[in-house]
Amino acid sequence: MKIPKHKNPCFDCGALCCKGVAVPISTPRSKSDWDEIRWLVAHERVQVFKDHENDWLVEFMTPCEKLDEKDACKVYSIRPKICRDHEHDECVKNGEEAYHKIIFRHLEDVDAYLAKRELKKLKRKK
Numbered sequence: 001m002k003i004p005k006h007k008n009p010c011f012d013c014g015a016l017c018c019k020g021v022a023v024p025i026s027t028p029r030s031k032s033d034w035d036e037i038r039w040l041v042a043h044e045r046v047q048v049f050k051d052h053e054n055d056w057l058v059e060f061m062t063p064c065e066k067l068d069e070k071d072a073c074k075v076y077s078i079r080p081k082i083c084r085d086h087e088h089d090e091c092v093k094n095g096e097e098a099y100h101k102i103i104f105r106h107l108e109d110v111d112a113y114l115a116k117r118e119l120k121k122l123k124r125k126k
């Protein structure tokens with residue numbers, strides 16, 4: 001049975017999940033981990049985030065070449081397993097909690113976050 005268009009959870013989304021490649025990275029702990037994040041997000045269309053499950057990922061914002069002009073998958077029946085397994089109720093559009101707990105899009109975002117965190121630490125010590 002075909003789902004009515006307006007009841008399709010992906011209706012009107014614009015295929016957000018097909019427009020980037022997110023790869024898990026280790027939780028940043030050391031100064032060099034944070035510096036690596038600064039380097040990553042100094043590049044165009046690269047962002048680093050902590051998701052709603054507290055996993056850290058680097059995302060390259062580049063659309064899948066198998067999307068057509070209407071944002072539909074041109075290879076739907078043979079799409080990769082990672083696409084088949086993608087849960088639309090926990091995705092960047094429909095996730096119940098805020099999907100990105102922390103997100104850095106530019107080097108300056110990382111510096112501002114670290115400065116704020118340092119300030120909080122100092123306040124706690126007083």
Ligand code: SF4
Pocket residue numbers: 009010011013014015016017018086087088091092093094
């Ligand atoms: S799974 Fe989520 S992000 Fe992907 S197309 Fe559907 S609603 Fe959009």
Ligand code: SF4
Pocket residue numbers: 017018064065066067072073074075076079080083
């Ligand atoms: S193969 Fe299809 S479902 Fe998978 S990312 Fe590309 S367009 Fe999306």
